[in-house]
Amino acid sequence: MSPDRLLIRLGAAIHGIRGRVSGDAPLSSVTWLRAGGPASVLFQPADEEDLASFLQQLPDDVPVLVIGLGSNLLIRDGGFDGVVIRLTGKGFGAIDRAGETGIRAGAAVPDKRLAEFAAEAGLGGFAFYAGIPGAVGGALRMNAGAHGTETRDRVVEVTAIDRQGRRHVLSLADMGYAYRHSSAPADLIFTSALFEGVPTPVETIRAEMAEVTAHREKAQPIREKTGGSTFKNPEGTSAWKVIDAAGCRGLTIGGAQMSQMHCNFMINTGTATGHDLELLGETVRRRVRETSGILLEWEIKRLGAFLPGQAVTPFLD
Numbered sequence: 001m002s003p004d005r006l007l008i009r010l011g012a013a014i015h016g017i018r019g020r021v022s023g024d025a026p027l028s029s030v031t032w033l034r035a036g037g038p039a040s041v042l043f044q045p046a047d048e049e050d051l052a053s054f055l056q057q058l059p060d061d062v063p064v065l066v067i068g069l070g071s072n073l074l075i076r077d078g079g080f081d082g083v084v085i086r087l088t089g090k091g092f093g094a095i096d097r098a099g100e101t102g103i104r105a106g107a108a109v110p111d112k113r114l115a116e117f118a119a120e121a122g123l124g125g126f127a128f129y130a131g132i133p134g135a136v137g138g139a140l141r142m143n144a145g146a147h148g149t150e151t152r153d154r155v156v157e158v159t160a161i162d163r164q165g166r167r168h169v170l171s172l173a174d175m176g177y178a179y180r181h182s183s184a185p186a187d188l189i190f191t192s193a194l195f196e197g198v199p200t201p202v203e204t205i206r207a208e209m210a211e212v213t214a215h216r217e218k219a220q221p222i223r224e225k226t227g228g229s230t231f232k233n234p235e236g237t238s239a240w241k242v243i244d245a246a247g248c249r250g251l252t253i254g255g256a257q258m259s260q261m262h263c264n265f266m267i268n269t270g271t272a273t274g275h276d277l278e279l280l281g282e283t284v285r286r287r288v289r290e291t292s293g294i295l296l297e298w299e300i301k302r303l304g305a306f307l308p309g310q311a312v313t314p315f316l317d
Contacts, residue, residue: 013057036075056165078305107137123197127208
């Protein structure tokens with residue numbers, strides 16, 4: 001559906017909202033990989049109430065995609081035919097203490113900011129977030145983790161809005177966490193979460209954060225256009241090890257390359273299309289399967305439509 005036609009259909013949904021609505025909105029500018037096509041409509045709600053009001057009026061057959069900082073996301077070149085909802089710091093970036101050991105953070109709070117806030121409060125258990133790109137919403141959805149700690153180790157409850165605009169409060173058990181996965185309903189839009197920390201000397205937390213940051217700067221291509229780890233770690237090994245063994249360090253297709261520094265990081269060298277990036281990833285999956293017998297699983301989310309004649313067939317076996 002054309003952006004103009006979709007905007008007309010959304011007349012009731014956008015009447016009276018306080019957030020920002022735009023048609024034919026480029027998504028390459030709001031994702032870390034800087035590639036991909038536009039959204040038919042981009043909606044940036046003013047706050048949780050504004051989001052709920054919009055969803056209550058949104059026709060059921062209009063596809064919805066939710067993004068935050070766009071760090072773990074690959075948009076295909078055909079873009080997204082529907083509404084992309086982007087949670088921004090203005091409406092979802094609040095972070096506050098909650099009792100003696102709790103922190104409530106909005107979905108748009110960067111993971112690094114959550115780590116810093118916890119350090120300032122003398123609450124341990126959050127240092128791992130200092131090395132994770134992205135924001136709280138994405139961390140909640142994928143159970144982001146590093147250095148032996150995961151999001152599920154810190155979450156107490158999560159607030160969300162469903163496709164009909166209803167508000168829900170989910171317990172840790174409701175989130176159904178596993179490695180880089182949550183089984184919470186896919187239509188839920190996480191808006192904030194309550195985390196629990198452990199009272200810890202500030203100097204201890206700062207030392208942990210410094211170690212995490214130093215490791216990231218030394219081992220990861222943080223100054224490149226990248227989406228973080230491309231594939232999940234297979235059981236019993238690391239994704240980069242099997243990628244390296246398959247000869248894929250530095251492998252390049254078009255403007256997309258597996259990083260020379262950390263070969264589980266896919267980067268846009270400057271001219272990569274969504275097609276280049278996804279084809280590179282599937283090529284790596286095939287070569288790893290051929291050399292090690294391991295079938296890598298994507299960690300980066302790939303969404304949207306392919307351009308005609310440019311579909312990338314997933315490598316299955």
